Amino acid sequence: AKLLTSPEATALLGFQSKADLRNHLGFSRNASIPFCDWQGVTCYQQKVVRLILEDLSLGGVFAPNTLSQLGQLRVLSLQNNSLTGPIPDLSALVNLKTLFLDHNFFTGSFPVSTLSFHRLRTLDLSYNNLTGNIPNSLAYLDRLYYLRLDRNWFNGTIPPFNQSSLKTFNISGNNLTGAIPVTPTLQRFDFSSFLWNPGLCGEIIHKECHPGPHFFGPTAAVVAPPPTVVLGQSAEEHGVELAQPQPISKQHKRTAIIIGFSTGVFVLIGSLLCFVLAVRKQTDKKQSTAAAESDDGAAAAQAAAVIQMEQETELEEKVKRVQGMQVAKSGNLIFCAGEAQLYSLDQLMRASAELLGRGTVGTTYKAVLDNRTVVTVKRLDAGKLAATTKEMFEQHMESVGGLRHPNLVPLRAYFQAKEERLLIYDFQSNGSLFSLIHGSKSTRAKPLHWTSCLKIAEDVAQGLSYIHQAWRLVHGNLKSTNVLLGPDFEACLADYCLAALVTSVHEEDPDGIARKPPEIRNSNHQATSKSDVFTYGVLLLELLSGKPPSQHPLLAPDEMMHWLRSCREDDGGDDERLGMLLEVAISCSLSSPEQRPTMWQILKMLQEIKEAVLMENGELDPLSRTC
Numbered sequence: 001a002k003l004l005t006s007p008e009a010t011a012l013l014g015f016q017s018k019a020d021l022r023n024h025l026g027f028s029r030n031a032s033i034p035f036c037d038w039q040g041v042t043c044y045q046q047k048v049v050r051l052i053l054e055d056l057s058l059g060g061v062f063a064p065n066t067l068s069q070l071g072q073l074r075v076l077s078l079q080n081n082s083l084t085g086p087i088p089d090l091s092a093l094v095n096l097k098t099l100f101l102d103h104n105f106f107t108g109s110f111p112v113s114t115l116s117f118h119r120l121r122t123l124d125l126s127y128n129n130l131t132g133n134i135p136n137s138l139a140y141l142d143r144l145y146y147l148r149l150d151r152n153w154f155n156g157t158i159p160p161f162n163q164s165s166l167k168t169f170n171i172s173g174n175n176l177t178g179a180i181p182v183t184p185t186l187q188r189f190d191f192s193s194f195l196w197n198p199g200l201c202g203e204i205i206h207k208e209c210h211p212g213p214h215f216f217g218p219t220a221a222v223v224a225p226p227p228t229v230v231l232g233q234s235a236e237e238h239g240v241e242l243a244q245p246q247p248i249s250k251q252h253k254r255t256a257i258i259i260g261f262s263t264g265v266f267v268l269i270g271s272l273l274c275f276v277l278a279v280r281k282q283t284d285k286k287q288s289t290a291a292a293e294s295d296d297g298a299a300a301a302q303a304a305a306v307i308q309m310e311q312e313t314e315l316e317e318k319v320k321r322v323q324g325m326q327v328a329k330s331g332n333l334i335f336c337a338g339e340a341q342l343y344s345l346d347q348l349m350r351a352s353a354e355l356l357g358r359g360t361v362g363t364t365y366k367a368v369l370d371n372r373t374v375v376t377v378k379r380l381d382a383g384k385l386a387a388t389t390k391e392m393f394e395q396h397m398e399s400v401g402g403l404r405h406p407n408l409v410p411l412r413a414y415f416q417a418k419e420e421r422l423l424i425y426d427f428q429s430n431g432s433l434f435s436l437i438h439g440s441k442s443t444r445a446k447p448l449h450w451t452s453c454l455k456i457a458e459d460v461a462q463g464l465s466y467i468h469q470a471w472r473l474v475h476g477n478l479k480s481t482n483v484l485l486g487p488d489f490e491a492c493l494a495d496y497c498l499a500a501l502v503t504s505v506h507e508e509d510p511d512g513i514a515r516k517p518p519e520i521r522n523s524n525h526q527a528t529s530k531s532d533v534f535t536y537g538v539l540l541l542e543l544l545s546g547k548p549p550s551q552h553p554l555l556a557p558d559e560m561m562h563w564l565r566s567c568r569e570d571d572g573g574d575d576e577r578l579g580m581l582l583e584v585a586i587s588c589s590l591s592s593p594e595q596r597p598t599m600w601q602i603l604k605m606l607q608e609i610k611e612a613v614l615m616e617n618g619e620l621d622p623l624s625r626t627c
Ligand SMILES: Nc1ncnc2c1ncn2[C@@H]1O[C@H](COP(=O)(O)OP(=O)(O)OP(=O)(O)O)[C@@H](O)[C@H]1O
Pocket: 356, 357, 358, 359, 360, 361, 362, 363, 364, 376, 409, 425, 426, 427, 428, 429, 431, 432, 477, 481, 482, 484, 494, 495
């Protein structure tokens, strides 16, 4: 009982009460189990020295004045949970050496309290939603061995890291800008540590820094001249001679294999060397560290040695994980639908990239390859696809990549390594239906003429009908940002068939909620072809009214027509045609999925409207184009 009232137990219970809303931990004062035996807790002399609460679906907040009371804590890992809100002040954890807070949903700025941990060797804040600058004083933590800040929203410039201790370093997937500091430490890391920061430049990532003024703000720096590195050079860098010229596709394949293999060997040898050196250095240091800490007495030194050993094992595992990812990264892109390999992963990684946006399944970039090919790269969020195995992903992508239709943006290639999944699509330069309806930086919002609505509605219906009928797949994420305009302003669907791979997340966006049909709105049910039909109806209403889904009212059909007219006040359009299109939208929104039409039936309805118009006007539809 005394143990359960100790401040350490109170700190753990305080943490649980705010972080573990779904009660996965089961810490309890009433239980007969002493707190030192609670899940993930390791004590030394009744003080918590190690707390590992990983992969436990903790879904609350990390409350202040809870774990920060564990003054003897050396190792803290809350990795791979769903914790939200800011990281609290941890400055009381003066003994902390290892901190893993990665793969959560933490928001707010960099936790500056960590900057006072002079013993800190491992800091992993990757895969969160942290914003603001990376503090310069992080470069003064001279024992730092492992630093991962990748996949956040950090901006500003990179501090001049130059700790010789630093062996693992990754700041990719942020919004960092400016030149990468040229320090001996940073030069030891390859471009993969810096990738996906559109505004970064410098030697390491083969992107020239422009000294001149940026006329269009910081993102203008993104567009650097294409890198001069070509495939052959890249292979030579690794000491591999290319064979005699061969037929083009064979040569591509062979070059890619050589690059993949040589990069893999190079990275593997380099990483192993770093790792062996680090472990040897640590073993050498162990004696002197224990001696240095002898002031705290023999027991403290013993505890330090135990913790150090545990920490080394942990680091060893983490380092192996990172190595695995880098080796796997040297694999290559898998091109879909039997198409020729037009570029390699190596070329893609060297492309200049511009952030297009962060969506529900990942982050989307526009990438300009050195052969001037422009592609869109979707970097899928590992956390959201956690339940999808390598085999499931490959199998699904083989199907999705086989889809070819004039109203679908083609998936050209995909790639997967341990934590990395990329999808490569054609880039559509004319923007999205969202911008067309609601306006963008360069255009004003205005309701589209009903004939344009009809054309777009038909294009979208064609694409969806093809997905449903020919392949028995489901789009699952139809919305105006996922309808892109092709070279001739034809509507093409993007982001199709990815929802099936994603663990369903609680929808908070009011437009997202309005797009979901009742049968899946409050459940974990997967999307179906009939839920696509419902969402199509919402899109059609957005197209006709110019209003986002959350502003669509629930009214009787007559009142809906009245509302629609009020949205399109200056239109002077054709009420009868508008009414017919509205009828299609209403039929899609019926609450019973069985009563909704199929996409094929919708297509028929639209074609009837079109034929009626053409008959009246004696015109033919001039538009029949491809993406
Ligand atoms: N192939 C493409 N060509 C041009 N722009 C694209 C392409 N694919 C996506 N975009 C644009 O990039 C932006 C981000 O897209 P992304 O798919 O990541 O997010 P989203 O569409 O807002 O949400 P979701 O992930 O739910 O689809 C959007 O504005 C989208 O219109």
